[in-house]
Amino acid sequence: MxxxxxxxxxxxxxxxxxxxxxxxxxxxxxxxxxxxxxxxxxxxxxxxxxxxxxxxxxxxxxxxxxxxxxxxxxxxxxxxxxxxxxxxxxxANHSLILLDANGVPLTPSITWADLRSAAQAERLIKDGSGLSIYSRTGTPIHPMSPLVKLVWMREARPDLFESAHYFVGIKEYVLNKLFGILLMDHSIASATGLLNLATLSWDEEALMVAGIREDQLPRLVxxxxxxxxxxxxxxxxxxxxxxxxxxxxxxxxxxxxxxxGAVEEGVLAVTIGTSGAVRTTVKQPAFDAQGKLFCYALTDDHWIVGGPSNNGAIVARWIADRLYPGKSIDEVLPLAAAVPPGSNGLLFLPLLSGERAPFWDAEAKGVMFGLTLAHKEADMLRAALEGVLFQITAIVSLMKQAGQRTSEVRASGGFARSILWCQMLADMLGVPVRVPESVESSGLGAAQLGLYAMDGCKGPLLRWKEQEGSLYEPDLANHALYQKILPLYLSLYDRLKEPMREISMLQHTSVG
Structure with missing residues (x-):
């Protein structure tokens, strides 16, 4: 390879x-x-x-x-x-690997992006058990979740499921290779749909639904x-x-x-790489009534609430490849910058990989709405970029409804290198967007957590002074326009949700 x-x-x-x-x-x-x-x-x-x-x-x-x-x-x-x-x-979160008694993989690593458990997720949502489990585990019911993957595996591949001795994720597999021990930290465990956040132990109902035992999971630390x-x-x-x-x-x-440095309440972190996410820090586990926001552990005193999107920079790359073959993203972004906010009346639902937050719909599909003979490639490109950020804005709206306030946004991931995208994000949210000098946010977070642990968890968790970076102030006129467009954007998904499912059924029938 x-x-x-x-x-x-x-x-x-x-x-x-x-x-x-x-x-x-x-x-x-x-x-x-x-x-x-x-x-x-x-x-x-x-x-x-x-x-x-x-x-x-x-x-x-x-x-x-x-x-x-x-x-x-x-x-x-x-x-x-x-x-x-x-x-x-x-x-990364949400992976699942089945191991035999000697720690040898029986399956590949099934990643968060795998959608084969969509039917099981829908069933858990409809029968009410999913929301009950979410209310204790903080992981929304979706095919990304290892809980739902386990239900699917038990039903679709009972031979593999019954022969497995252990169920782990990719980090646990790596640690076992390096140290010969099976451990899972509370943070990764809190994204499995199997961890009770109140007790920091495996949840009995979730284990029963998954059909596994506690001794088949790594030791929690x-x-x-x-x-x-x-x-x-x-x-x-x-x-x-x-x-x-x-x-x-x-x-x-x-x-x-x-x-x-987004570890104070009110400071929102927006990360857009291949996929995207919005997160804020709270002092204790918090949930939303609809089960659409995740709650994951960092330390005993720091919990992260937010929502993930399947469709981030991968959407920009996809549409650039098709509209401008042979050109890089950096080459085509200036073309989108020349198009006014609102993309000359175009809306693009960038749901190319299904969607997690805010819709939690594995059958969601991409849609370009409002096309006329007058539209050009650059209009479609900007509409796709705006669509990704409309998804982010919708997640922020969910968080506000759940009581999470927003005073400032800090951006990371590949999109944070784009002046256009960062300004668009500030305009959509109507709050300043700060981009630190380094966008290696997860690695720098791991380094700080390592130092915090080496000091016996007694020193500050946030070790380093805030980097200056870049600051994007919102254009209030653009913000007002985007506020008018957002309800139309969301209603477009609501009206097309059922046709999206119908076309998926037709596709599955034709493939079968």
Whole structure:
């Protein structure tokens, strides 16, 4: 398999102590070397494929990801092995891997983007058990959830399900490879749909619905849990001493908040990479009556409430490829900037991968609405960009309805490098949008969590002063226009929801 590797920065100061932050993402693993002042001294990334052989399937090879983790760390530690204070993890959510008694995978890593459990999710919602489980676990009922994946696996592949000894996610698989232990931190566990947030233990009803036992799941630990005893082979591959302290870490979403300093109530973090998310920090678990917002753990005193969107920068890449083949995103964004807000009367529902928040509809489809002979490619491009941000704005509206206030937005992810998108976001939300100097938010969050854990969880969680970065003030006239468009945008989905399902049924029938 061919992978693309990043590079290690040459300016490595080996005199000061550093933290190694490993960020296991959906499309790549990136390792950062971060000094105690929050400066990124070096990095290395390794990409790997997401296998989608059939519509609705989204899987990865867990061993390929494990190799990427060890190799990316090894590239970064070459010059700094003696200066490492600890290693800390960030990881994507919602993956599921079935293991045999020896820890050997029986399945690929089934990722958050896999939609094969859509029917099971709909059933749990309709019979009311889903909302009951959500009210204790904080994970919305959707095919992304490992709980729902387990129900599907039990029904669709009973042979595999019955032969499995353990059910884990990708970070747990990697940790088992490195240390020979099965642990799951509270943060990752809180996104499985199986963890009772009040007791921080596995939820009995959720386990019963999933059809599994507590002893088939990893041992629960805080995100600040310290591990030692790295296997010799892994230590050699990673250029680390076997007694190097490892911090189990947390999920990438909650760490993104920490990485950009959004750990105070009222400060909203918006991350848009391939997918997107909106998150804010609260002091104790919080839920919404409709079961549409997640609540995930960071530490005992920091909980993250928000909503994820399936459709982020992947939408921009998709439409740019089709309208402007051969050109990069950077080349075509100026064309969208020349189109006025509202895209000359075009609306685009960017629901190309189904949708999580705010609709939680795996059968949702993309729609370009309002097309006339007068529209040009640039109008459609801008409508797609606006559609992604309308989804984000709708999630923010849900959060306001649930009592979460917004005073400032901090942006991260690939979209934060775009002046156009950041200004559009400020205009839509009507509040300032700040972009830190570094957009490596999850990795920087993992580094801070690692230092917090090494200090016995007694020092500050937020370690570094706020970066200056860029500040985008909202254009109030544009904000007023977007406020008028948003209800129309949302009503368009409501009116087309059933036709979207009907066309999915027709497609499934024709494929069958």
């Amino acid at each position: 061919e992978v693309r590797r990043g590079r290690v920065f040459a300016q490595m100061n080996t005199d000061a102590q550093i933290v190694i932050a490993i960020d296991i993402g959906t499309t790549s693993t990136k390792t950062l070397a971060v000094d105690l002042n929050g400066r990124i001294l070096g990095s290395h990334s390794i990409e790997y494929p997401l296998h989608t052989p059939i519509q609705g399937h989204a899987e990865q090879d867990p061993d390929v990801i494990c190799e990427a983790v060890m190799d990316s760390v090894g590239h970064v530690t070459k010059k700094v092995a003696d200066a490492i204070k600890c290693v800390s993890f960030s990881s 805080p995100s600040t849990e310290r591990m030692v005893g790295l296997k010799k082979q892994a230590a050699d591959r990673m250029g680390l001493a076997a007694d190097t302290p490892f911090i189990v870490g947390a999920q990438d979403g909650v760490l993104a908040n920490l990485g950009i």
